Amino acid sequence: MKKLALIGLAVLLLFFGAYPFLRNTQLGSCVAYAFGSFREVAQERSERFLGKVHEDTARCRGGEQAVAWRLTPWVDWQRYWATGAEESRSTSLISKLGFLSPNRRGVAGALLDMEYQRIELLRFNLFDNSGTFEEYVRGRNGTAGSAIKIWPQLRLPRGHSAYVAVGGDGSQQCRGELIRFRNLTGICNDITNPLMGSTGQPFARNVPLDATFPDLGKNDIVINRHGDRLGLLQPDPQVISRKLFSRAKAPNNYCNDAHGLPGYVPEANCDYQKAPVLNVLAAFWIQFMTHDWFSHLEEGHNQSELMAMGCSTQDVNTGQTPLSAKAVQQLRCRPADRVDKSYIAADKPPVTFTHEGNQYLTRAHKTTLNRVTAWWDASQIYGYNDLSGTRVKRDPNDPAKLLLEPVITRAQEVMGYLPLLQPSDYTNPQWSGQESLAFPDNWNIGLSFFHNVFAREHNIFVDAFRQQAAAFPEDDSGLRNPTNPTAVISYKDVAPDELFEVARLVVAAEIAKIHTIEWTPQLLYNEPAYLGMNANWSGLVSKHPLVENALEKVLARLAKSSSGNKAAAWYSVFATGPGIVGLGNNKPDVNGGVNHFGSPFNFPEEFVTVYRLHSMIPDLFEFRELRNDPNVIRYKIPVVETLQAKATQAVHRYGLTDWALSMGRQRLGKLTLQNHPLFLQSLSMPRLKSATGKIDVPALDIIRDRERGVPRFNEFRRQYGLKQLTSFDDFIDPTLSKNSPERVRQRQIVGLLREVYGQHKCEDSKIITTAQLNDDGSKINDCLGHPNGSLVDNIEDVDVVVGMLAEFARPHGFAISETQFQVFILNASRRLFSDRFFTSSFRPEFYTKLGVRWVNENGPDGKVMEKGKPNGHEIEVSPLKRVLLRTIPELKT
Numbered sequence: 096m097k098k099l100a101l102i103g104l105a106v107l108l109l110f111f112g113a114y115p116f117l118r119n120t121q122l123g124s125c126v127a128y129a130f131g132s133f134r135e136v137a138q139e140r141s142e143r144f145l146g147k148v149h150e151d152t153a154r155c156r157g158g159e160q161a162v163a164w165r166l167t168p169w170v171d172w173q174r175y176w177a178t179g180a181e182e183s184r185s186t187s188l189i190s191k192l193g194f195l196s197p198n199r200r201g202v203a204g205a206l207l208d209m210e211y212q213r214i215e216l217l218r219f220n221l222f223d224n225s226g227t228f229e230e231y232v233r234g235r236n237g238t239a240g241s242a243i244k245i246w247p248q249l250r251l252p253r254g255h256s257a258y259v260a261v262g263g264d265g266s267q268q269c270r271g272e273l274i275r276f277r278n279l280t281g282i283c284n285d286i287t288n289p290l291m292g293s294t295g296q297p298f299a300r301n302v303p304l305d306a307t308f309p310d311l312g313k314n315d316i317v318i319n320r321h322g323d324r325l326g327l328l329q330p331d332p333q334v335i336s337r338k339l340f341s342r343a344k345a346p347n348n349y350c351n352d353a354h355g356l357p358g359y360v361p362e363a364n365c366d367y368q369k370a371p372v373l374n375v376l377a378a379f380w381i382q383f384m385t386h387d388w389f390s391h392l393e394e395g396h397n398q399s400e401l402m403a404m405g406c407s408t409q410d411v412n413t414g415q416t417p418l419s420a421k422a423v424q425q426l427r428c429r430p431a432d433r434v435d436k437s438y439i440a441a442d443k444p445p446v447t448f449t450h451e452g453n454q455y456l457t458r459a460h461k462t463t464l465n466r467v468t469a470w471w472d473a474s475q476i477y478g479y480n481d482l483s484g485t486r487v488k489r490d491p492n493d494p495a496k497l498l499l500e501p502v503i504t505r506a507q508e509v510m511g512y513l514p515l516l517q518p519s520d521y522t523n524p525q526w527s528g529q530e531s532l533a534f535p536d537n538w539n540i541g542l543s544f545f546h547n548v549f550a551r552e553h554n555i556f557v558d559a560f561r562q563q564a565a566a567f568p569e570d571d572s573g574l575r576n577p578t579n580p581t582a583v584i585s586y587k588d589v590a591p592d593e594l595f596e597v598a599r600l601v602v603a604a605e606i607a608k609i610h611t612i613e614w615t616p617q618l619l620y621n622e623p624a625y626l627g628m629n630a631n632w633s634g635l636v637s638k639h640p641l642v643e644n645a646l647e648k649v650l651a652r653l654a655k656s657s658s659g660n661k662a663a664a665w666y667s668v669f670a671t672g673p674g675i676v677g678l679g680n681n682k683p684d685v686n687g688g689v690n691h692f693g694s695p696f697n698f699p700e701e702f703v704t705v706y707r708l709h710s711m712i713p714d715l716f717e718f719r720e721l722r723n724d725p726n727v728i729r730y731k732i733p734v735v736e737t738l739q740a741k742a743t744q745a746v747h748r749y750g751l752t753d754w755a756l757s758m759g760r761q762r763l764g765k766l767t768l769q770n771h772p773l774f775l776q777s778l779s780m781p782r783l784k785s786a787t788g789k790i791d792v793p794a795l796d797i798i799r800d801r802e803r804g805v806p807r808f809n810e811f812r813r814q815y816g817l818k819q820l821t822s823f824d825d826f827i828d829p830t831l832s833k834n835s836p837e838r839v840r841q842r843q844i845v846g847l848l849r850e851v852y853g854q855h856k857c858e859d860s861k862i863i864t865t866a867q868l869n870d871d872g873s874k875i876n877d878c879l880g881h882p883n884g885s886l887v888d889n890i891e892d893v894d895v896v897v898g899m900l901a902e903f904a905r906p907h908g909f910a911i912s913e914t915q916f917q918v919f920i921l922n923a924s925r926r927l928f929s930d931r932f933f934t935s936s937f938r939p940e941f942y943t944k945l946g947v948r949w950v951n952e953n954g955p956d957g958k959v960m961e962k963g964k965p966n967g968h969e970i971e972v973s974p975l976k977r978v979l980l981r982t983i984p985e986l987k988t
């Protein structure tokens with residue numbers, strides 16, 4: 096109907112010969128757009144979308160401001176109608192005309208662009224490191240690589256305790272007890288690939304394997320791109336930290352090097368740039384999440400060998416001269432800092448192979464292992480190997496519950512707290528005095544908060560289940576045992592161990608839901624992201640015609656696409672329709688809803704990089720008391736004095752209620768340059784026994800990425816299908832007025848980038864990438880469009896963490912940069928797509944009927960709606976709010 100109307104309009108315009116005059120108007124552009132400006136889904140890496148649309152498309156979706164934005168490196172959709180603040184909405188007469196409204200075109204266009212990106216990311220950015228990559232490229236027995244579903248590399252090895260149970264030497268398939276619940280080490284989530292996502296599997300990559308480890312200078316392209324300018328400590332990470340990460344602070348601001356004032360009086364102040372819409376709880380939420388998804392460290396350790404951390408050289412222009420003692424003093428960096436080297440799993444030269452004339456590596460130059468399960472299985476709470484499992488204490492009076500003990504806090508709370516670790520529970524002395532749970536590293540108030548909250552939630556679910564069992568003991572619980580799948584298990588027959596595992600499934604799914612539909616849309620606070628993330632979880636097609644409209648168009652394109660294997664892309668679009676969660680849960684095959692897109696699931700190293708969000712943390716907590724006027728800040732408590740065991744003490748002393756209030760009312764640090772917490776630049780690390788006993792964590796963020804071979808920022812963007820930058824000036828937000836203070840600040844930072852990373856005389860004969868081509872089809876060279884021989888910025892050398900924080904131009908409401916978002920689009924979907932317990936095994940046979948309802952309805956009392964339309968939509972009371980009201984009932988007031 097809509098298309099017909101547009102076609103009718105177009106025919107009329109053409110008939111009356113008006114089109115040439117309307118060509119550059121919105122109407123003319125929309126006509127041209129409707130008649131064929133839709134792009135094909137790219138078949139080749141060099142044809143990728145890059146988030147940039149045709150001129151007509153931009154004009155139709157966002158008017159002249161969107162057309163102008165096409166000249167920037169940043170994705171176009173952020174300038175479409177209605178994708179930003181109120182001012183981004185068209186108020187013209189036509190905006191009242193339903194489907195003709197520019198606002199609808201804008202939002203639908205943004206969703207369409209994001210879906211194109213996701214399809215391309217799934218097609219071009221999956222690179223496994225566990226030995227399956229050659230088949231991904233070549234295919235297997237006539238099956239395209241991207242359609243392969245079972246890999247021999249993911250069989251359980253001989254000697255594994257479950258080796259015989261899954262079939263030993265024969266074809267392996269998990270069955271029986273192994274497939275009922277989430278297993279401690281993450282095996283058997285995928286029934287036919289037992290090892291996938293389990294503890295100790297290699298991190299994957301999202302960039303071609305030969306594009307990793309640019310510092311090694313393994314090929315001409317890399318050498319052309321970076322010369323000899325890169326090294327583990329080059330440019331110097333501590334110099335980067337001090338010049339580009341240190342928080343700017345006014346003189347006499349009573350920060351006292353992040354230690355605040357005696358008595359924690361509220362007059363203390365450590366300046367930081369605050370994010371507009373996110374609170375401190377959101378910062379610690381994401382750390383709590385990352386501890387579930389990935390860790391490079393084992394028991395908080397790396398290798399025993401220590402290495403230097405910089406504070407030794409500066410100024411690339413003159414070839415890295417040593418820092419003078421005076422410069423060291425001015426920068427306040429520490430040459431004697433040492434840190435333990437990363438664990439490396441494989442570093443021998445990788446085997447290569449040739450396919451259709453191209454040479455490939457079978458894995459990255461070096462690999463590292465994920466020391467926790469990659470699944471979203473709440474392993475930070477429940478464990479990921481034997482030792483971490485012993486830290487999970489069950490209640491001896493009811494083994495279905497986690498052990499919680501009474502603590503007398505100032506807030507006089509009714510619910511208990513996690514017990515303390517015993518010396519036999521850990522190998523890292525720094526953890527002594529903390530709460531007992533699976534992942535205790537980098538312990539702080541925020542982590543303690545969420546661990547206690549979800550331990551309480553676990554027990555509340557168990558209580559609700561027991562009440563149900565008491566009221567209806569003979570009723571079918573929904574649970575089944577795969578060894579006898581037709582036998583009904585009534586409520587009274589669910590054993591405590593089974594109930595414990597069901598509660599774990601429920602808690603993990605609640606956490607995933609909170610993250611997907613609550614945390615993420617708040618981090619990306621705009622209309623398209625809100626719709627997109629909700630579509631991921633529960634599907635919105637039926638409720639949101641805009642999404643439906645956008646997806647119809649992608650599907651139409653795919654149907655015309657000549658690609659041999661469209662399965663992956665079809666699946667991506669299809670899943671956005673009904674939602675990923677519960678996909679295939681109405682079919683008999685409990686493993687049938689997952690899709691790994693031909694590449695076994697694990698997080699890539701690049702994913703870890705974009706979660707380096709340390710600038711979110713303030714230096715001082717603004718502490719408030721619920722019973723004593725919550726609007727008044729009573730204390731400023733230094734974060735550095737609430738780490739490790741002191742976190743546990745502070746949580747016990749003040750209570751979860753006041754910490755919820757305080758962290759919920761304080762804004763977190765903006766993700767931008769010059770905004771890292773001071774205390775993290777001098778974090779005490781006694782276990783390292785170095786001369787200073789300290790490390791600069793922001794500097795370490797850079798060192799670790801270099802150790803793990805993450806490409807530098809510009810190539811990283813190219814590889815992820817985003818436009819490159821051609822100088823440091825490109826970072827400056829083009830929407831800022833000429834002399835605005837923010838523009839002045841950004842210009843100063845650009846100056847510092849030039850000082851730290853330097854410039855060089857470019858040579859246009861040097862080709863620097865194979866990831867993309869210039870707009871005219873020529874190869875991208877060292878001059879990036881500047882005249883041959885001119886002095887150009889070393890933009891290619893910028894570390895990803897620096898680059899992503901320097902992205903001052905962002906889509907409206909985005910706390911993160913578009914580069915980070917691009918990494919999330921791919922991996923956030925994949926961790927749902929690949930997990931049987933979120934797709935085909937999200938059903939009562941595993942979760943029980945109560946469990947499924949609890950996840951779908953955010954608790955035991957049915958759906959609860961917010962009053963009015965808090966974000967322009969009728970929304971349910973968000974799942975975290977429901978959890979907080981259950982687990983900290985004192986917050987009700």
Ligand code: HEM
Nearest residue numbers: 378379381382385389390391537539703706707708792799
């Ligand atoms: C008081 C708070 C925090 C402390 C003391 C802390 C400390 C650290 C330290 C020492 C490391 C380096 C480990 C190593 O490679 O040797 C690290 C890594 C990391 N941190 Fe934090 N951190 C804190 C909060 C956060 C927050 C809020 C986030 C947000 C997501 C975060 C994300 C990360 C990530 C992604 C890594 C890399 C982990 C890996 O390599 O597997 N951290 N942190």
